[in-house]
């Protein structure tokens with residue numbers, strides 16, 4: 001699904017058949033996609049101009065924010081968010097065809113830390129004594145399992161990864177909670193919308209807000225009222241460590257409005273008057289990928 005006028009280069013957390021790859025394909029089609037081994041590699045590729053866009057996971061419905069993305073995006077990057085896509089996530093346990101009968105003798109289960117966490121109850125119940133090994137992505141785990149047929153190991157990942165790397169799905173849908181969605185963001189060096197078909201009506205704007213240093217009481221309440229009395233709808237507020245000392249936080253605030261809207265301009269002026277330090281990641285459209293079957 002895409003009606004982008006040209007095929008830009010897009011770095012994504014690879015290898016092929018990762019969840020990020022699925023989200024990237026939905027927005028951009030297949031042309032121009034460039035797999036990267038890690039999230040920082042994706043962010044570096046776009047920040048240095050090697051690619052036009054990068055797409056990385058930002059937040060999962062079960063696990064919360066992806067710390068690696070937050071760290072690299074909010075601490076010291078000059079990038080902007082150009083789109084967001086939310087994707088349903090189904091996790092499956094997969095093994096090499098050669099190890100189909102070794103399911104009760106596995107030496108390890110491998111996957112991305114979020115995938116392992118999303119299947120925690122399943123793993124606790126069925127593989128309590130089996131070491132869990134973290135990989136850079138679910139697809140990296142599936143690829144490793146396919147390249148090592150003599151190892152008694154399993155990967156957790158999506159159906160496409162099982163197909164792509166020729167693995168046997170030993171157990172389907174092992175994620176602990178039914179509603180498992182991940183938000184991915186498309187990053188670039190410029191503010192701007194990524195226009196494709198089927199986005200939500202309301203655009204979204206993401207701000208990073210640092211509180212004034214005088215530590216006065218009620219300041220968070222003041223910040224929220226800046227948005228509240230203007231009827232600006234927040235879809236998220238999250239506090240993250242500033243990494244400057246214990247107890248120092250900044251806030252990630254998502255507002256369902258265009259930052260050029262007069263009410264938003266007024267809100268930003270008022271935040272500045274409150275001595276808040278605000279950095280905008282831009283206004284963008286959100287997309288929702290439907291389950292494939």
Ligand SMILES: O=C(O)C(=O)Cc1ccccc1
Nearest residue numbers: 018019020112114115137138
């Ligand atoms: O590992 C992947 O395939 C990713 O794209 C990151 C991820 C991991 C778990 C859920 C959603 C995205």
